[in-house]
Amino acid sequence: MAAADLRDKLTCSLCREIYTDPVTLPCGHNYCRGCIVGTGGEQGERREEPSCPECRQTFTHRPELKKNVTLSKICEGFRSTPPGQGGAGNICPTCDSPVAAGTSCQNCDPSQWGINLPVGSGPAEPAPTDPTNSPRNRTCSAHSQMELEYYCPQDGACVCVACWLVGEHLGHRVEPLSEASENKKEKLREVLEKLSPEREEIKKRIQRLQERRREGAEKAAGETKGVTALFRGIRERLEALEKQMLSEISSEQKKISHQLHGLIRQLEIKKDELSRKIRHIEELCNMADPLTVLQAPEPDGAEFYEAEGGDRKRRKMEDINAPAVGDLDLGGISETLLTGLDQIVTEAKGRFTWQEATDLVLDTETTDGETVSEDRKTVSYTGEYELEPWETDLIWASVILSTRSFSSGRHYWEVKGRGENWGVGVTPRGGYKDWPLIRLCDTYYVSEGNGITALPLRPSCGRIRVSLDYEAGLVSFYELSEPIRHIYTHTDSFTLPLRAAFWVELGSVRITS
Secondary structure: OHHHHHHHHOEOOOOOOEOOOEEEOOOOOEEEHHHHHHHHHHHHHOOOOOEOOOOOOEOOOOOOOEEOHHHHHHHHHHHOOOOOOOOOOOEOOOOOOEOOOOOOOOOOOHHHOOOOOOOOOOOOOOOOOOOOOOHHHHEOOOOOOOEOOEEEOOOOEEEOHHHHHOOOOOOOOOEEHHHHHHHHHHHHHHHHHHHHHHHHHHHHHHHHHHHHHHHHHHHHHHHHHHHHHHHHHHHHHHHHHHHHHHHHHHHHHHHHHHHHHHHHHHHHHHHHHHHHHHHHHHHHHHOOOHHHHHHOOOOOOHHHHHHHHHHHHHHHHHHHHOOOOOOOOHHHHHHHHHHHHHHHHHHHHHHOOOEEOOOOOEOHHHOOOOEEOOOOOEEEEOOOOOOOOOOHHHHHHHOEEEEEEEOOOEEEEEEEEEOOEEEEEEEEOOOOOOEEEEEEOOEEEEEEOOEEEEOOOOOOOOEEEEEEEOOOOEEEEEEOOOOOEEEEEEEOOOOOOEEEEEEEEOEEEEEOO
């Protein structure tokens, strides 16, 4: 197939033979010099205007016949192998031409053609071999005996000389592979110049994030250790409180048991006395002799009845004063329990206590055209900054600071913003390196270093809580919606006192703490 295509490209359309001394007309078609001269003579005899036999383009004057040196060389090479040369079976797989033993096909090997290649190409020098590339990858798929030596920018393909001269890329501008490679490398270097700084920035961001992850892991480990110790202490306190409660209950039970034992003993004695009297009376009641009954001690005498009445009175008083069985002092026991639990909860709360900055007010000396309320809790502005989100340097050059600064502890304050553009944050006292949360329209932004990043969380209300953990190096922002939503947490190492910072555009921000 390839041989037929190549032979067809080298065949004169007039004589149907391989070109002999090929020349090119101004229209671009090639002919044997003898064929086109003869055709021109015939046209002259017929007094016709000179024209191209193939496309019929006419020429005012007989055109100059320019020899096509390249095509001539190809044709000479194609013709140089006589039919039958070479042993049986030595046939070029590309053009089906006979090939001499131990040689390459003269029709397909450009080194046999003597072609004047583009300047700078010359004989192909051994190219650096990529171990991942096989020789098959460096040969032309259309002309298997030829190496890819050129690059066609029009089609973005590597081609061989046959593709360029007589194949699909005929008439296309081609470049030697080395030249095309250098051009591509130059473009890649330009891309590299842009990508390298971006990569360095990403590396720095990765380092910062890794540092934050490390700090977060250390903080989590510290918090885990603290919480474990807290619960261990709570368990120890609860166990001690349990023992105390059980001891008090046991002591109370023993005291009541002792009291009841004494009362029971007294009542047992009284019961025996009453049993004796009852037996005596029953005996009198069972006597048949009247004399004996009457001569017996008078059980119904005043002494007997007085004693009897006194006994009833004493029994009544004893019943009133005797505690009921199981009547523990629950009031005292409950007080001990609640007091102990309250102490445990107080200690646990102390582990996570955040102090609300209720005394936070604005420093009027830091204002720059903004209006501060009389109680110094609200800042408002009615002008126009006309700033973009990334212009944080301009935004935070006009911040208003709080009078109070923080250099230790855990603190929080709450604000309520009105309008679309405002921000809150913290900043070192006397400086403008800050860690703000900015709300512009319906988007939250955070500013760290020289960059600003939009957050995925969309605002749903104007109430914000700022939490500062100085020792841990944390500044957290929460949206006080229903439910409360965490917006962002910044991690840093604080060494200077920090002040609350506020910025507002066409609206107001009020400290509600």
